[in-house]
Amino acid sequence: MNQKTKAISFSCAVLMAAFMWNAQSHATEVGDKAAPLMLAEVSGPNTFNLNLKKPKSRNLPPAEDGIHDPENEATHSLQHPLEAYKGLPTSEFGNYVDWVKALDQGKLRPRWDRADPNEEPFVMDLDIVRPVKASVPDVVFPHRQHTEWLFCSNCHPAIFKPQRLANQISMSAILLGQKCGVCHGKVSFPVETKTCRKCHSKPKPADWQPPLSEATLKNPWK
């Protein structure tokens, strides 16, 4: 097709669509049952992905990200995330940066004190293992990676009592934004399939079996 026929067929397409739309609503008005439903009408509610929304692009510049106003001149002076992330270790989620590795590899040195660039963080290396009843690996909470960024008072005692297994934690609480979910899913790495194993990192013993539910044990038709 050359440019001209393309342009004509395009405008025809628009007109045709408008016409079809009219005719269609008219048909329903008079209750025309004979007209078979067209594929477009049937497949509308049956689109392949009803709920899965894939992010179209990552790390957009502020002017294109949908929350900054491109009409605001200063928006165009803000930094493009990809410019800042150049050379940082990457990940598959969140900002698509592995912030823990970035510190460990010395690629970033964020300040621990607002004004003094030389103050060192108060890092504590203590892992807390939380056994999980379900088949997923047990949870290991590492104090080291957390105290690189945070202070004890960010978690203790408001979010967690500082005592092993003294806190009730569940996935539903986390997904509601409580416990680990105060930060994970907001600023620290999100909760999604690709991150389950970051928290669930201690494999179950080889002979581990999921406990059978009461209803199965008592099932009279068994």
Place this chain on the structure above:
Amino acid sequence: MSSKIKRNVLKSMIIGVLAYMGAVGVPQPAQAEYADVVINNYADAAGMRPAVFPHWFHRIRFRCKVCHADLGFAFKAGGNKITMAKIIDGKFCGACHNGEISWSVENCAMCHSGNPGTPTHFHGSTVQRLIAPAYKPLQANDTKK
């Protein structure tokens, strides 16, 4: 209608719909950087664009502890009730945006850069991405009907 014509009609309908959407502009869901916060308790009402706080930009320069322990920012979008009066007193953003640690407060549009009318929200949070509300288990004390 032959099936070929039918297919063409279908094709032109799809093209027509696409042309319509392109022309009118379908609202695109925000694709903002993970952990960007829009703060709009008061800004819109005062005729300013909402403030946008980029976590990614600040965590490259500061650990969470600086803001969330030393400066007392609570872990709640919009929950700190930030106002300009507090900022020029050196609180919240004003602890750094004072011409010493970072550029000063007269650069209104650097912070007030959000799309007018955007509510306070935390971009990309797992809670907001859930298709259905997270399952809320019964607590021991709400078994009463």
